[in-house]
Amino acid sequence: MRAGGGLFAAALFTPITVVYLVFLLAPIGFFLMMSVFRYSPMELWQPAFTADNFVRLLSEEHYRVIIFRTLEIAALTTVFSLMLGFPLAYFLARTGSIWRGVLMFLVIAPLMTGVIVRTYGWIVLLGSEGTVNVVLMWLGVIDEPVKILETQVAVLVALVHILMPYMVFPLFSSLASQDPDVERAAATLGAGRWRIFFEVTLPLSRAGILMGSALVFTLTAGAVVTPALLGGSKVQMLGQTIYDLVLSTLNWPFASAVAFVLVFCQFSIIFLYLKGGRRRVG
Amino acid sequence: MSQSVLHLSGVVKRFGETLAVGPVGFEVQEGEFLTLLGPSGCGKTTTLHIVAGLLYPDQGEVRLRGREITRLDPQHRDMGLVFQNYALFPHKTVFDNVAFGLRMRKVAAGEIRERVLRMLDVVGLPGVENRQPHQLSGGQRQRVALARALVIEPSLLLLDEPLSNLDAVLRKRMRLELRDIQQRLGIATIFVTHDQDEAFEMSDRVILMNVGHIEQVATPEELYDNPTSRFAAEFIGEVNLIDGTVAGVDGGAAQVQSAIGGRYRARGDLASVRAGDEVLLMVRPERVEIEPDAAAADGLVPATVAKRVFSGDLLIFTLRTADGTELTASKPSTQRYRAIAPDSSVWIDLGECRLLPRGA
Numbered sequence: 001m002r003a004g005g006g007l008f009a010a011a012l013f014t015p016i017t018v019v020y021l022v023f024l025l026a027p028i029g030f031f032l033m034m035s036v037f038r039y040s041p042m043e044l045w046q047p048a049f050t051a052d053n054f055v056r057l058l059s060e061e062h063y064r065v066i067i068f069r070t071l072e073i074a075a076l077t078t079v080f081s082l083m084l085g086f087p088l089a090y091f092l093a094r095t096g097s098i099w100r101g102v103l104m105f106l107v108i109a110p111l112m113t114g115v116i117v118r119t120y121g122w123i124v125l126l127g128s129e130g131t132v133n134v135v136l137m138w139l140g141v142i143d144e145p146v147k148i149l150e151t152q153v154a155v156l157v158a159l160v161h162i163l164m165p166y167m168v169f170p171l172f173s174s175l176a177s178q179d180p181d182v183e184r185a186a187a188t189l190g191a192g193r194w195r196i197f198f199e200v201t202l203p204l205s206r207a208g209i210l211m212g213s214a215l216v217f218t219l220t221a222g223a224v225v226t227p228a229l230l231g232g233s234k235v236q237m238l239g240q241t242i243y244d245l246v247l248s249t250l251n252w253p254f255a256s257a258v259a260f261v262l263v264f265c266q267f268s269i270i271f272l273y274l275k276g277g278r279r280r281v282g
Numbered sequence: 283m284s285q286s287v288l289h290l291s292g293v294v295k296r297f298g299e300t301l302a303v304g305p306v307g308f309e310v311q312e313g314e315f316l317t318l319l320g321p322s323g324c325g326k327t328t329t330l331h332i333v334a335g336l337l338y339p340d341q342g343e344v345r346l347r348g349r350e351i352t353r354l355d356p357q358h359r360d361m362g363l364v365f366q367n368y369a370l371f372p373h374k375t376v377f378d379n380v381a382f383g384l385r386m387r388k389v390a391a392g393e394i395r396e397r398v399l400r401m402l403d404v405v406g407l408p409g410v411e412n413r414q415p416h417q418l419s420g421g422q423r424q425r426v427a428l429a430r431a432l433v434i435e436p437s438l439l440l441l442d443e444p445l446s447n448l449d450a451v452l453r454k455r456m457r458l459e460l461r462d463i464q465q466r467l468g469i470a471t472i473f474v475t476h477d478q479d480e481a482f483e484m485s486d487r488v489i490l491m492n493v494g495h496i497e498q499v500a501t502p503e504e505l506y507d508n509p510t511s512r513f514a515a516e517f518i519g520e521v522n523l524i525d526g527t528v529a530g531v532d533g534g535a536a537q538v539q540s541a542i543g544g545r546y547r548a549r550g551d552l553a554s555v556r557a558g559d560e561v562l563l564m565v566r567p568e569r570v571e572i573e574p575d576a577a578a579a580d581g582l583v584p585a586t587v588a589k590r591v592f593s594g595d596l597l598i599f600t601l602r603t604a605d606g607t608e609l610t611a612s613k614p615s616t617q618r619y620r621a622i623a624p625d626s627s628v629w630i631d632l633g634e635c636r637l638l639p640r641g642a
Contacts, residue, residue: 181369184336185427187356188363189434190386199382203373 028263035256045253053257063241067261070238073152073227074220074265077159081167081216082209084160089171089208090201094180107168115162119229122158123149126230154230155237159220166219167212174208175201206276214273218266238262285312285347287470288333288438293342295328302328303494305342310438310470315461317473319481320491321517326474327442329491333472334440335359346437357386362431366443368423370415376402376426377411383434401433402426404463421452428460432467439464439471445480457483478518482506490514506566510551512638515564522570522609523638524563528555536637538563542603544583550637564636570611571631572599574622582629585609590624597622601630 035053038046057063092103110118125131128145136142148154178201186196202209224239231237238258245255286309294304303325310316318326331337333344335356344352351359362383370379380398389397402408405425415423424444431439444460445453461484464471475481481488482502490497490505490513498505498514509515515523526538526546535547536555540563548563555561573582588608589600597619599611609630613619622628 179367179369181365181367182371184356185363185365185369185430186371186382187336188334188359188361188440189383189430190357191382192355192357195386200371206373 031256031259034253035260037253037256039251039253044250053254054260056254057257057261063258066236066238066241069152069235070221070262071265073155073159073235073237074217076156077163077220078167078213078217080156080160081164082213085164085167085171085212086205086209089168089175092168092172093175093178107165110162111165115225116229118162119158119226122154122161122230126154126157149230150232150234152231152235155227155235158226158230159223162226163216163219166215170211170215171205171208174205174211178204210273210276214269217269221262221266221269286310287312287314287347288472289343289345289348290329290333291343291345293329293332293339293344295325295332295337295339301494303332304339306491306494306496307342308489308496308499310472312470313468315464315471315473315484315486317475317481317485317488318491319475319478319488319517320497322476323493324491325494326476326491330363330440330442330472330474333438334361334363360434360436361438361440362434362436363440364424364427364431364442364444366446368415368427368447370423370426370430372415374415375411376407376413376415376418379415379426380411380430380433383430387434397433398429401429404432404466405429406459420448421456424448424456428463432463432469437470439469441471441473443474443476446475446477453480460484490517492517508550508636509564509638512562515636515638520567520610520612522565522567524565524607524609524632524635525640526561526563528557528559528561530557531555535634536561538635538637540632541605542583542585542607542609543605544632546632546635548635548637551639552637555637560640562638562640563632564638565609565632567598567610567612569633570601570609571633572601572611572613572619572622573629573631574618574626575629582631585628585630587622587624587626587628590622601628603630 034045036049036051038048038050038052040046088107092100092107095103097103123130126148127133128147128149130148132148133142133145137145182204183196183200186200191199221237222239223237224243227235227237228240228243238261242255242258242262245251245258249255288310290309291307292305293307295302306325306329308316318329320326328337332339335351335354335358338353342352343350346359346361371382374382377398380401381394384394384397399408399411402411405428407422407425407429410418410422410426415426418426424447427444441460445456448456457480473481473484485502487499488502488505489499492513498510500508505514506518509518512523515521525541526548529537529539529545531537531552534552535549536552537545538548538561539545546563548561583603585601585603587599588602591598592615595615597613597615599613599619599622601609601611603609611630
């Protein structure tokens with residue numbers, strides 16, 4: 001049984017392992033290596049080791065701003081997704097309503113249209129003649145259109161919307177797996193609604209919060225299309241910077257160094273998640 | 283009469299169109315162990331949740347020591363509830379689980395420590411305060427849940443099928459232990475179960491429920507000997523029910539001509555019973571007397587032993603009378619009854635029976 005099981009398991013794992021090795025780990029290894037190569041305008045890169053790329057990345061103000069902006073937007077998107085997603089997930093997990101299925105579908109629905117389509121949707125809404133400005137002017141809140149596009153707000157709003165399902169689903173599964181009697185027990189022991197939430201519901205949702213936050217943070221940090229279209233050159237993030245360096249500037253070694261920083265940030269978050277998730281809860 | 287701790291009156295609860303409970307009314311006396319017994323879906327857990335404040339009734343009133351609490355939040359009710367699945371806080375230690383109710387009541391830290399440890403002692407679990415719930419066995423979790431409910435010294439202890447997730451041996455031991463703890467603390471208790479043995483072994487009084495209403499309120503003995511409905515008779519223990527016709531009523535008993543041939547005295551609710559009424563005679567299997575070789579004396583009815591099952595301390599006989607009725611008799615497995623072989627002819631006597639209305 002054991003030996004056969006091992007062989008069988010190996011057989012199951014082989015195809016995906018090959019795919020990951022050839023199409024994920026090999027390219028990552030390649031660009032990691034590239035990040036310490038020298039840039040050459042003629043041949044793109046020369047296989048000569050140098051730390052110049054990283055030195056430049058960390059010393060130039062322009063890139064430091066982009067790194068911090070990326071981390072800031074990723075953190076803010078995570079916080080807002082969590083704050084908006086938690087009540088939604090809580091409602092979905094606890095409601096006995098017949099509309100639950102419909103609501104679940106509405107949460108998934110955004111995943112069925114492309115990121116680009118949804119981003120253009122936000123351009124229509126947030127533009128100077130877009131719905132938001134028109135409504136605000138009609139209400140008399142503002143006299144002339146405010147600039148929303150090409151600000152951090154536009155990027156943030158769109159990212160929170162686009163990544164919401166990645167936050168809601170881990171939260172939902174975490175909340176739905178909680179025994180409702182545990183909250184009832186807290187109530188009979190004298191805890192009010194808020195005490196129950198902070199003493200019982202929230203700690204028991206820890207796994208979902210960590211999972212959703214890790215997903216949203218890494219996806220935001222690596223976002224390219226949405227910041228590029230809604231933030232333009234004013235709200236540049238790491239993803240767009242890498243894109244430009246690879247396709248316009250053709251400085252592959254430097255692009256690799258920037259990518260290295262991005263992947264490093266994302267892996268740090270995943271590492272924190274794994275470390276935090278290992279502490280047994282429930 | 284002792285003071286009543288809890289008083290429910292005219293309580294009705296609907297879930298949508300379905301009537302879940304009601305109208306239901308009863309009292310719990312100081313120090314009493316009261317059991318809500320009934321099949322699943324009879325409304326016993328709903329009733330308990332109404333008492334605990336986890337559900338509010340559509341009609342009726344709940345009073346705790348005279349104070350109306352019908353729509354009071356559960357956290358202000360001063361009741362300890364133990365759930366079927368224990369519902370411990372999985373992220374807290376045993377100590378923090380038990381201390382939870384005291385912390386909500388802003389008890390001083392030193393007193394919390396003392397009371398928690400004392401209560402863990404009472405439920406027979408000293409020294410586990412630093413463990414996590416998942417490190418405990420089912421029986422231990424049950425005790426922690428009990429300690430958590432008891433440590434706040436509630437006016438009323440509510441137990442929702444607390445033993446049904448335990449294995450058979452542990453369940454039997456916990457019955458006695460639970461009853462023992464309840465007696466020592468003298469705490470009024472409502473216990474919900476579908477298990478008749480649990481109800482009988484532990485309770486002072488039993489409320490038998492069926493499809494949302496109360497069938498009978500009685501002591502275990504009373505409920506066993508004198509059920510007032512066919513449902514009560516059949517739900518509690520084994521029973522023989524025989525068709526009969528009332529021949530006459532004299533004083534406290536009726537004379538009933540039975541379908542198996544004999545004429546028997548029967549007690550019960552005789553107020554509306556008239557001669558000629560179709561009724562049921564109820565007799566418990568251990569009350570059915572078997573005579574191996576009697577002459578056809580008064581009241582004895584001939585029967586054949588259709589089946590005999592040996593279960594150690596008891597012999598269970600299935601007896602078939604001339605009209606085809608099958609009766610069950612359970613007898614001690616003494617020499618006298620072991621001598622009665624399958625397929626042999628015997629005489630049976632039912633003695634005094636219980637009279638029940640025909641129909642449901």
